Amino acid sequence: MRFKDKVVVVTGAASGIGRATARLMAEEGATLILGDINQAGVEAVAASITAATPPLAVAFDAGDPESCRMLIARAAEAGGRIDMLCNIAGILDWAPLDQFGDDRWDRMLRINLGSVFFLSQAAMPHLLETKGNIVNIASAAALVGIAYSEAYCASKAGVVALTKSMAIEFAAKGVRVNAICPTGVKTPMTGEAKWPEGIDLNLLMRNASKMGDMIEPEEVAAAIAFLGSNDARTISGIAMPVDGAQTAG
Numbered sequence: 001m002r003f004k005d006k007v008v009v010v011t012g013a014a015s016g017i018g019r020a021t022a023r024l025m026a027e028e029g030a031t032l033i034l035g036d037i038n039q040a041g042v043e044a045v046a047a048s049i050t051a052a053t054p055p056l057a058v059a060f061d062a063g064d065p066e067s068c069r070m071l072i073a074r075a076a077e078a079g080g081r082i083d084m085l086c087n088i089a090g091i092l093d094w095a096p097l098d099q100f101g102d103d104r105w106d107r108m109l110r111i112n113l114g115s116v117f118f119l120s121q122a123a124m125p126h127l128l129e130t131k132g133n134i135v136n137i138a139s140a141a142a143l144v145g146i147a148y149s150e151a152y153c154a155s156k157a158g159v160v161a162l163t164k165s166m167a168i169e170f171a172a173k174g175v176r177v178n179a180i181c182p183t184g185v186k187t188p189m190t191g192e193a194k195w196p197e198g199i200d201l202n203l204l205m206r207n208a209s210k211m212g213d214m215i216e217p218e219e220v221a222a223a224i225a226f227l228g229s230n231d232a233r234t235i236s237g238i239a240m241p242v243d244g245a246q247t248a249g
């Protein structure tokens, strides 16, 4: 029960890693505010969780700064405090460089990187009060390049840079900020992804997990819960691979 009496905000909670994190946090006693653009999906996840205080499901758009601020305001109002922010919502989009248009670049940066900035900025006054923490889901794609994925890699490398900068700015004030860098996780993001047309698959797959299989979303959720808990009291500013040695060399 590492999150008893803790109010935890989880974005991307309708699916995959966000859903697994919401379920684990609830088992460990958290009061949850779950955000996702998929309103029906996030409401279904909230309804499936049995907890003393039922989770609050909020539809929001991570690509819109106002919507990010609305989610945090709703969370603070409902929970009365915020102890942890899990920035998990994100998208995958890829194509050969010359086919990736301005609109796709803009959408990628707004959702994957802008959301982490705006949600963290809005949550920080609350986290300063509770000496809380933030866990951002970056990616192994933040640590190594992946062909046809320039915008995704840049967005996730930006998440690591934000993580480290916030960690330094707020360490002495008692707020920790960490990132997790998973490799391929078994979620709809990877399950429904279509290879870009006309690509060299060997080039795309050269950075795979060396353990030979994909990761379960629950395994990423376990890493998020560790970093968010008091077990990690002295850990801040890290970008922790959960990647079967993909980025080890």
Ligand SMILES: NC(=O)c1ccc[n+]([C@@H]2O[C@H](COP(=O)([O-])OP(=O)(O)OC[C@H]3O[C@@H](n4cnc5c(N)ncnc54)[C@H](O)[C@@H]3O)[C@@H](O)[C@H]2O)c1
Pocket: 011, 012, 013, 014, 015, 016, 017, 018, 035, 036, 037, 038, 041, 060, 061, 062, 063, 088, 089, 090, 091, 092, 111, 137, 138, 139, 140, 181, 182, 183, 184, 185, 186, 187, 188, 189, 190
């Ligand atoms: N699956 C992987 O292999 C993998 C690997 C490394 C990092 N990640 C990262 O993990 C995070 C979660 O991915 P997942 O694999 O669980 O994918 P997923 O597609 O199962 O879940 C992503 C969730 O984010 C939500 N979302 C998308 N756009 C949104 C928006 N504009 N506003 C609010 N919510 C939005 C979706 O509705 C969905 O519920 C993402 O940031 C992803 O980049 C995933």
